[in-house]
Amino acid sequence: xxxxxxxxxEHLRGQIADISYVLCAAARQLAAxxxxxxxxxxxxxxVQNLAQDVAVDRLLVMDDPQLADFIPDRYQQALxxxxxxxxxxxxxxxxxxxxxxxxxxxxxxxxxPLVSYCRSVRADDGRLMYVSQLCGGKVMAEGExxxxxxxxxMVPGGFQAEQGKSAQPPPVETVAPTAVAGGRIALKQYxxxxxxxxxxxxxxxxxxxxRGIQNxxxxxxxxxxxxxxxxxxxxxxxxxxxxxxPTTRLVGKSGKRVKPRLYLALGxxxxxEHAEAITDSQTIIAVNTDASAPIFDIARYGTTxxxxxxxxxxxxxxxxxxx
Amino acid sequence: MHxxxxxKLVPDLVEELVIDPxxxxxxxxxxxxxxxxxDGHAIEQAILLKEGGGGQVTVIAPDLEGVDDVxxxxxxxxxxxxxxxxxxxxxxxxxxxxxxxxxxxxxPLQPDxxxxxxxxxxxxxxxxGPLLAGYLGLPYVGYVAGVTLGDGRATVRKExxxxxxxxxxxxxxxxxxxxxxxxxxxxxxxxxxRQAMKTSTIEEQTVAALDTSGGxxxxxxxxxxxxxxxxxxxxxPDEVAAQLVALFRELGVL
Numbered sequence: 001x002x003x004x005x006x007x008x009x010e011h012l013r014g015q016i017a018d019i020s021y022v023l024c025a026a027a028r029q030l031a032a033x034x035x036x037x038x039x040x041x042x043x044x045x046x047v048q049n050l051a052q053d054v055a056v057d058r059l060l061v062m063d064d065p066q067l068a069d070f071i072p073d074r075y076q077q078a079l080x081x082x083x084x085x086x087x088x089x090x091x092x093x094x095x096x097x098x099x100x101x102x103x104x105x106x107x108x109x110x111x112x113p114l115v116s117y118c119r120s121v122r123a124d125d126g127r128l129m130y131v132s133q134l135c136g137g138k139v140m141a142e143g144e145x146x147x148x149x150x151x152x153x154m155v156p157g158g159f160q161a162e163q164g165k166s167a168q169p170p171p172v173e174t175v176a177p178t179a180v181a182g183g184r185i186a187l188k189q190y191x192x193x194x195x196x197x198x199x200x201x202x203x204x205x206x207x208x209x210x211r212g213i214q215n216x217x218x219x220x221x222x223x224x225x226x227x228x229x230x231x232x233x234x235x236x237x238x239x240x241x242x243x244x245x246p247t248t249r250l251v252g253k254s255g256k257r258v259k260p261r262l263y264l265a266l267g268x269x270x271x272x273e274h275a276e277a278i279t280d281s282q283t284i285i286a287v288n289t290d291a292s293a294p295i296f297d298i299a300r301y302g303t304t305x306x307x308x309x310x311x312x313x314x315x316x317x318x319x320x321x322x323x
Numbered sequence: 324m325h326x327x328x329x330x331k332l333v334p335d336l337v338e339e340l341v342i343d344p345x346x347x348x349x350x351x352x353x354x355x356x357x358x359x360x361x362d363g364h365a366i367e368q369a370i371l372l373k374e375g376g377g378g379q380v381t382v383i384a385p386d387l388e389g390v391d392d393v394x395x396x397x398x399x400x401x402x403x404x405x406x407x408x409x410x411x412x413x414x415x416x417x418x419x420x421x422x423x424x425x426x427x428x429x430x431p432l433q434p435d436x437x438x439x440x441x442x443x444x445x446x447x448x449x450x451x452g453p454l455l456a457g458y459l460g461l462p463y464v465g466y467v468a469g470v471t472l473g474d475g476r477a478t479v480r481k482e483x484x485x486x487x488x489x490x491x492x493x494x495x496x497x498x499x500x501x502x503x504x505x506x507x508x509x510x511x512x513x514x515x516x517r518q519a520m521k522t523s524t525i526e527e528q529t530v531a532a533l534d535t536s537g538g539x540x541x542x543x544x545x546x547x548x549x550x551x552x553x554x555x556x557x558x559x560p561d562e563v564a565a566q567l568v569a570l571f572r573e574l575g576v577l
Contacts (some may be wrong), residue, residue, distance in 0.1 A: 014485055028473040069489070073462050097466035097483055100442070101500070104449040106420070107537055114449040115418075115539045130539060133547070136336050136444045139349065148369025150539075153449065183375045183461040184494040188478065193486030205576055229576065241364070241503045247486055254466065254482045256501065269336070271444070283574055286553060287497040287566065292339070294547075300554035301570060303563050321568050322577055 001148050003036030004032035004084055006091040007057075009051050010098050012070065016051055022156050024055045026121045027092055030145075031057075033123030034089045038231065040170060043067045043078055048172065055166035064177035069187045070098050074180045076105045082111050087149045090128065095153035098253070103153045113146040117272075120158030121145070131158070137273040137294040140222030146319040154241065156276045165269065197248040198232050205231025206260045206281075208251055209239055210274075212267015212307055216244040221311050222266060225277075228318040236274045252277045266307045270295025287311075324472065326369040327434040328402075329425045330362035331418075331451060332387045332502030333443045340546075347413045347541045361440025367504035368470055369438050376472055379403045381432060383425060385412040391525060393552040398519040399511040405523060410530040417448045419537030424530040425457035426452075434496060436477065440463045441465050441500035449537030452500035462493055465500030 005027040010017040021030055027038040036085050040056035045068035062082065066074055079102060083091050091106075093099030095116055107114035119140075120131040128145040130152060145152060200206060207226040213219060219233065226233045233249060240250045252256050253273035259280035268274060275298055278284060286299035287307045296302045303310065333356045334340060334349060341350040369380045372491055381404040382397040382463035384390045394405040408424060421431060437459070442450040456463030468488075472495075481489045493499070556563045571577035 012487070017484075071491075072464055074519055091402045097481065100450060101453045101465045103462055104453025105463060107449055108454055111537075113537050113539060118448045124331075126506070132447055134447060135340060135349075137547065138336060138340055139342075139544060140547050141347075141447055141541045143347075143540050146539055152385050184497070185464060186335070186492045188490040189490050191480070191488040191490060193488075207352070207557075229571070231576075242507045254484060256485055262571065262574060274504050283570075285570070287424050290337070296553040296555075299553040301556060301567075303556045305560055305563055309560040310563060313560040314567055317564040317568045317577065321572070 002089065003034040003319070004039050004088045005031045005034065005036055006039050006086070007053060007056060008079065008086040008091065008093050008099060008102065008183045009040050009042045010094045011047070011050060011095060012153070014050065014099070014204045016054070017094060018161045019096060019097070019154065019156055020054060021098070021161035021164030022159045023092040023094065023154055025159035027054065029123065030090055030121055030128055035126055036089060039088065041268070043075055043083060046167050046254040052169040053165045053167070054170060055164050055247055059170040059172045060175050061172055062175045062177055064180070066177070068179045068291060071183065071185050071187060072101055072105070073183050073185050076102055076109065077180060078178050080106055080109050082175060089147070089149060091151050093151065093153045103151045107151055112149045112151055114151045114153065115145060116153045118152050118154045121152070132164060133272055136269065137275065138292070152228055155272055157272070189282055194246065194248050197246060200232065200249060200251065201256045202256050203232050203258070204261045205290070206234045206258060206262070207231055207264045207266065208234040208236065208268060210236040210268030211238040211267050213239060213244070216242070219244055225311050225315045225318070228315050228322070231262070234255070236268050249274045265295055265299065268295055268313065269293045271297060324372070324375065324376060324436070325327065325381070325408060325432065325434055326372060326378060326438060327383065328362070328365050328435045328438050329383040329429070329451065330366065330393065331359045331421070331440070331443050332356040332357060332384065332389060332393065333359045333445050342544050342546070345356070347544050349544070351414055356387055356389050359440050359443040361442060361501060361507045363440070364504040365438040365440050365501040366397050366402065367508040368501050368504065371505050372470065373401060376398045381406060381434070383428060385408070394525050395435065395519045395523065396511060396516050399508060399515040405525045407525050408530050409526050409527050410533060415535065416533050416537050417538035417558055418446055418451050418454055419448050420533040420535045422451055422454035423534055426455055428528055428530070429459060431499040435496040436495060437461070438501055439475055439498065441467070441502045447541070450500065453497055456498035459498065461496055461498050463498045463500065464491055464493055466502045467499045468503040469470045469505055470499065514565055527543065535572050
């Protein structure tokens, strides 16, 4: 058992995920209280030079051709051997399509408690505390990170990625690959995102629709507004799941991060998975009949008018203004 | 092909959430529960697979308010077997506890495939899928949008941020965390649900004492304090539209 804080560095196809830096920033706070070091863990193949700017005291690299791509069961076995032997006080993961399933599997395999949806951490009288966001960001829960060893899966929002970066490359220690058994999961191929459509991450004006749009026919009204503004239509998850707009228009955790000058959110509640992807927008304006919707916590301006009343009026006014 | 879908009931976020007097849980009396949205996709995916290649779908849910409706609705959509877990599923019960008892119920069913929603908004101790896979000793892939079956294997499309998809092949039996079914969950008319109430049976299984180890204790629950809330624009649609146009000009987008 140690007082160290481990960070599982997440990367996909040669790119360190932003959440990894957020984890490093959180780990620094925890390590200051626990008296341990911040230790990065990087699994992959030919990744020695990948994590030059992560703010960790040392970086453990397990390089193995078997780990070239994220294969859940292989990664879990490799990590179980590595952190199981070290028993750090806390191991941090991204609460993502990679980290969330590793953390869950390891919680059962190692018998260590797991805290999910963790947005922030702090020390309280020497105790390490988690702060998690539940119910789509409407409720916060906090408590002690269970001892002696626990796993924590973090969402963005509590720390800036910049806080977890360092100009000094960390000292690297190579860890011997652990033999990976046959495994029951294999990668067949990657399927690239559809191209040919607009790239919403590069658009300056996004008119974005959520569940509040109610049905496919109502998208047209929003398209007219977007056109009048010279922008494009994007959407939150429920709209894409219903097939009303293509995946290329999806803003959120499983879609794209966007950074427009104007993000007009129509009938979007602002669940964390969506909110985290729009925080780089210059101005967010939200329209939602639910005054308690979390979207109003991140929007600069808002209204609780019904979007079906507002959008036609707004389209008209925008057209007039342009004449 | 036997597909088992264990589902969760979670607070309906449209309702006002109230913290109870203990200050570390939601007030059970004012809480309205509903099927976890992603579990709805898991049920749909199971039924689509059954329709495509035959088989049996079993849906399992803990005995909480509204559970019968959830189970009968699943039957109306095409689920064959409904199991209600009876025990004290109070608010302190976490996913580790539910996954342990659900695993015990699932083992004798010997499913080929277990589908769960990839997450729910109240998963403080991790989502159900990987925990369940751990207790069952089965492989797990989450964030799945697209499943095809064949030759003792499932070919799944796992979603990554930015729209990248990894096509993975998983040896069955396995647990999958469904992000989105191949088609949106179907609508069933109330008359069909009422018919299912007459023709289907809900089997009740009493579960062992719930063991919550593996999740954190909650010392305090509260509504987030907001640093800066949006400036609200009031008025009739025309008036608000005019204010917005002025704002657009100020922002330089018009």
